[in-house]
Amino acid sequence: MALTHSHGTDAAHGHDHPSGFWSKYIFSFDHKVIGVQYLILACIMGLIGAGLSVWFRTQLAWPGKAGMSPENYVMAVTMHGTIMIFFVVSLSLSSGLGNFCIPLQIGARDMAYPLLNMLSFWTIVPGAAIMVASFFVEGGGAAGGWTSYPPLSALPKAAPGSGTGQTLWLLAMAIFVVSFTLGGLNYVATILNLRARGMTLMRMPITIWTYFISAVLGLLSFPALTAAAIMLLLDRHGGTSFFLPSKLILSGQLQTNTGGTPLLFQHLFWFLGHPEVYILVLPAVGIAFDVLAANARRPVMGYKASVFALWAIAFLGMIVWGHHMFISGMNPYLGKYFSISTLIITAPFALLGVCLLGTLWRARIRFNTPMLFALGLISAVGTGGIGGLFLATATADLHFHDTYFVVGHFHLMIGVTSLMGTFAGIYYWFPKMFGRTMNETLGKLHFVGTMVGTFVVFTVQHFQGMGGMTRRYYEYVNEYVKPAAALNPLVTIFAFIAFGSQLIFLVNFFWSMFAGAKASKNPWEATTLEWTAESPAGHGNWNEPPVVRGDPYRYGEGADGKGWKLQTDA
Amino acid sequence: MSRRDRGSVWRFLLPVGFLAFTAATVAAVLFKDWMPPVASEHGKGVDGMITYILCAAGLIFVAGHLLLAKFIFTSGADDAPAYKPIGNKAEMLFTIGPTIFILLISEIGVLFIGNPIWGQVFKEDPEDFQIEVIAKQFEWIAHYPGRDGKFGPFRMEKYDEVDNIAALWKKDKESRDDLVVRGKLILPAGKACQIRIKSFDVLHSFNIPAFRTKQDAVPGIYTKTRFVATTPGDYEIACAEICGVNHYKMKAKVQVLPLEKYMKWLEEEPGFFE
Numbered sequence: 001m002a003l004t005h006s007h008g009t010d011a012a013h014g015h016d017h018p019s020g021f022w023s024k025y026i027f028s029f030d031h032k033v034i035g036v037q038y039l040i041l042a043c044i045m046g047l048i049g050a051g052l053s054v055w056f057r058t059q060l061a062w063p064g065k066a067g068m069s070p071e072n073y074v075m076a077v078t079m080h081g082t083i084m085i086f087f088v089v090s091l092s093l094s095s096g097l098g099n100f101c102i103p104l105q106i107g108a109r110d111m112a113y114p115l116l117n118m119l120s121f122w123t124i125v126p127g128a129a130i131m132v133a134s135f136f137v138e139g140g141g142a143a144g145g146w147t148s149y150p151p152l153s154a155l156p157k158a159a160p161g162s163g164t165g166q167t168l169w170l171l172a173m174a175i176f177v178v179s180f181t182l183g184g185l186n187y188v189a190t191i192l193n194l195r196a197r198g199m200t201l202m203r204m205p206i207t208i209w210t211y212f213i214s215a216v217l218g219l220l221s222f223p224a225l226t227a228a229a230i231m232l233l234l235d236r237h238g239g240t241s242f243f244l245p246s247k248l249i250l251s252g253q254l255q256t257n258t259g260g261t262p263l264l265f266q267h268l269f270w271f272l273g274h275p276e277v278y279i280l281v282l283p284a285v286g287i288a289f290d291v292l293a294a295n296a297r298r299p300v301m302g303y304k305a306s307v308f309a310l311w312a313i314a315f316l317g318m319i320v321w322g323h324h325m326f327i328s329g330m331n332p333y334l335g336k337y338f339s340i341s342t343l344i345i346t347a348p349f350a351l352l353g354v355c356l357l358g359t360l361w362r363a364r365i366r367f368n369t370p371m372l373f374a375l376g377l378i379s380a381v382g383t384g385g386i387g388g389l390f391l392a393t394a395t396a397d398l399h400f401h402d403t404y405f406v407v408g409h410f411h412l413m414i415g416v417t418s419l420m421g422t423f424a425g426i427y428y429w430f431p432k433m434f435g436r437t438m439n440e441t442l443g444k445l446h447f448v449g450t451m452v453g454t455f456v457v458f459t460v461q462h463f464q465g466m467g468g469m470t471r472r473y474y475e476y477v478n479e480y481v482k483p484a485a486a487l488n489p490l491v492t493i494f495a496f497i498a499f500g501s502q503l504i505f506l507v508n509f510f511w512s513m514f515a516g517a518k519a520s521k522n523p524w525e526a527t528t529l530e531w532t533a534e535s536p537a538g539h540g541n542w543n544e545p546p547v548v549r550g551d552p553y554r555y556g557e558g559a560d561g562k563g564w565k566l567q568t569d570a
Numbered sequence: 571m572s573r574r575d576r577g578s579v580w581r582f583l584l585p586v587g588f589l590a591f592t593a594a595t596v597a598a599v600l601f602k603d604w605m606p607p608v609a610s611e612h613g614k615g616v617d618g619m620i621t622y623i624l625c626a627a628g629l630i631f632v633a634g635h636l637l638l639a640k641f642i643f644t645s646g647a648d649d650a651p652a653y654k655p656i657g658n659k660a661e662m663l664f665t666i667g668p669t670i671f672i673l674l675i676s677e678i679g680v681l682f683i684g685n686p687i688w689g690q691v692f693k694e695d696p697e698d699f700q701i702e703v704i705a706k707q708f709e710w711i712a713h714y715p716g717r718d719g720k721f722g723p724f725r726m727e728k729y730d731e732v733d734n735i736a737a738l739w740k741k742d743k744e745s746r747d748d749l750v751v752r753g754k755l756i757l758p759a760g761k762a763c764q765i766r767i768k769s770f771d772v773l774h775s776f777n778i779p780a781f782r783t784k785q786d787a788v789p790g791i792y793t794k795t796r797f798v799a800t801t802p803g804d805y806e807i808a809c810a811e812i813c814g815v816n817h818y819k820m821k822a823k824v825q826v827l828p829l830e831k832y833m834k835w836l837e838e839e840p841g842f843f844e
């Protein structure tokens with residue numbers, strides 16, 4: 001990655017060229033190296049998280065044949081959810097691709113605080129290690145669901161994993177929040193302060209807007225989770241009763257806690273939890289916009305409308321958390337309020353969706369792998385959003401809450417949409433990362449497997465939810481649910497297809513890193529700033545920092561029928 | 571990169587895939603009734619609400635995928651002339667139109683169809699039969715007020731796994747005639763029942779899928795739900811909030827009796843301490 005260049009006068013670029021393996025690849029300050037480090041950590045965690053799902057999907061399809069006890073099952077679903085949300089999607093999409101592309105797309109040499117950036121990566125590593133280690137303590141990993149509602153998660157006697165496993169879970173989450181907050185601060189500071197000359201806010205690629213908005217959302221909402229986690233730790237080890245009411249009986253014994261309420265935890269959790277799902281999906285949509293424009297050879301439709309929609313989603317996203325609690329015992333009038341406010345979000349969401357779709361209008365599509373994933377994302381985000389309409393209507397949620405309908409809905413969103421955006425981004429920026437392109441044939445195979453596998457799995461789950469199939473069940477023993485549960489083997493088979501396709505991706509990713517075809521500076525003929533840097537981009541990104549002279553999506557412009565213009569072109 | 575992908579198979583494959591997915595989903599909605607047969611009054615309303623969203627959202631789902639398929643299928647090849655702007659008016663119509671449409675259909679749905687039914691579920695009427703449901707790891711216990719119409723108060727200190735599962739106390743006057751039934755909820759048909767729900771330990775959720783009834787059991791507070799069972803017969807309670815290892819086994823029978831039979835059962839059943 002070493003490249004000779006003059007340092008110029010960039011304030012953020014006060015450090016020297018790293019030399020030696022350790023400072024170059026392990027404790028690097030370079031945002032690109034750190035981005036790739038996050039991606040690799042996410043791959044490792046992804047194998048564990050997805051492996052767990054293969055295990056419990058086998059149990060669901062063929063009960064008793066997976067060598068899995070009910071104790072294993074609740075632990076596996078809990079850890080699967082936690083690992084996937086916080087250690088796979090967050091780390092790959094938010095932290096990995098965010099670190100990689102933000103400075104490159106705004107014309108900065110690095111993040112605003114490179115040291116902090118390195119520290120936030122090396123903070124999350126022990127976090128991930130602790131999360132994995134919690135499998136091996138007495139009683140196993142946490143088993144109270146990824147939402148870890150007390151009293152189940154507060155009282156060690158309530159579930160096998162609610163002992164040391166749950167404590168380590170909370171510790172790992174606290175570390176995650178620290179790391180993610182440092183990262184978010186860095187994103188906000190970088191985007192506000194280090195944009196290249198001429199890069200006004202309204203000339204930023206939508207990807208940058210989505211990273212900026214999700215960083216702001218994270219900074220505003222994560223403190224609620226921090227508070228909840230600390231109170232839960234105190235309830236567990238400090239003898240307090242924030243979430244524990246008086247006179248509980250567990251295994252026949254009267255408990256000594258007094259005066260707390262479990263609902264408080266749910267409010268705090270979802271005050272973060274709902275914004276968190278937007279934090280995870282918005283950057284995927286942002287990346288899709290960039291990839292769509294570049295491969296549809298036209299500007300995105302409604303740039304301003306999309307930026308407005310993103311802010312509206314972010315703002316409204318902070319005041320709708322109660323839609324996860326319609327039947328929690330919360331006052332029914334609040335239920336009405338949260339229903340009405342949540343349904344207002346469908347408007348900016350629809351606006352965003354139509355802008356994605358409209359970006360294909362009069363397009364000249366190039367069907368490369370990143371584009372295929374971006375196209376798949378449009379369908380996933382639309383289908384998942386439509387599921388949201390059902391769930392947001394409190395009256396309908398009476399039937400759907402905590403069934404597989406919810407499972408299908410949020411997997412289409414944070415399982416499929418976020419990961420399709422991530423994959424689109426990885427295939428798209430891989431040349432900038434390593435100077436090589438990923439294999440297209442394997443990429444397309446990966447796309448087909450992912451698309452077919454995930455869509456069958458999560459669409460069918462919506463129907464199982466209509467049949468009233470409750471979630472987090474080890475086995476379906478109720479009579480009424482038999483027709484819905486009969487579909488489980490089908491779902492599991494397609495889940496295996498989806499899982500297998502990810503192995504193709506891993507092979508492609510690591511193989512292409514060393515043996516992919518050499519890529520030019522701008523292999524996709526795209527217009528944004530990162531494509532003015534070398535492939536792979538060197539330390540400091542450019543010899544001379546770029547100067548921006550136009551909008552991000554200058555497709556359909558340009559002389560001599562070339563049909564496109566870099567953002568730096570006059 | 572660009573030249574190679576011209577006339578790509580994906581121009582056909584993707585639209586066909588998206589259309590097949592759309593058609594399969596629509597067919598699954600139209601040709602099979604996925605919901606468990608409904609057996610409560612407000613449940614019919616819930617189903618109506620769901621049907622409304624299915625129609626409205628289905629429209630958006632189908633229209634969106636048709637457009638997606640069309641745009642992909644008719645997109646120009648790489649040597650087609652460069653993109654020409656569509657025009658502000660057309661773009662505005664294309665973006666604002668669907669946005670307002672979605673806002674209207676969803677808010678109309680919740681305000682005019684959803685909320686009245688939501689109101690039925692949380693209505694409080696002293697005329698309704700009062701029944702209490704107790705949730706604990708991993709079973710359901712029904713508690714009826716008995717002839718005096720009053721629930722005996724809980725005395726958690728008196729709880730006993732075998733002899734006093736409902737944690738009542740003999741010396742409380744209101745408790746003596748109370749009925750306690752383990753693992754079975756007996757209900758009248760055609761009469762509104764107000765259920766108050768209590769949990770002894772962790773969160774659970776009182777879910778009768780056939781009634782479209784679901785309400786969390788929260789330790790420390792009473793939660794409430796209300797329904798009118800319409801059809802005598804047997805149904806099931808399934809716990810819908812993770813409550814530990816045996817969450818999946820936390821079920822109970824629901825037996826809906828014709829009103830006279832139910833009244834007779836109430837009369838004849840001896841009280842918990844009688």
Ligand code: HEM
Pocket residue numbers: 147277278280281323324342343345346349384385386387388389391392393397400401402406409410413414
């Ligand atoms: C049109 C937009 C959306 C609406 C109206 C909507 C509505 C809802 C509602 C009401 C629930 C609660 C369902 C229940 O528990 O009964 C829910 C659950 C969920 N949604 Fe959405 N949603 C939308 C978009 C999204 C997006 C974009 C994401 C993520 C990227 C997302 C992720 C989730 C997750 C993770 C859950 C479930 C959490 C759990 O219970 O474990 N949703 N959604």
Ligand SMILES: [Cu+2]
Pocket residue numbers: 273274277320321323324
């Ligand atoms: Cu939410």
Ligand SMILES: [Cu+2]
Pocket residue numbers: 773774775809810811812813814816817818820
């Ligand atoms: Cu349960």
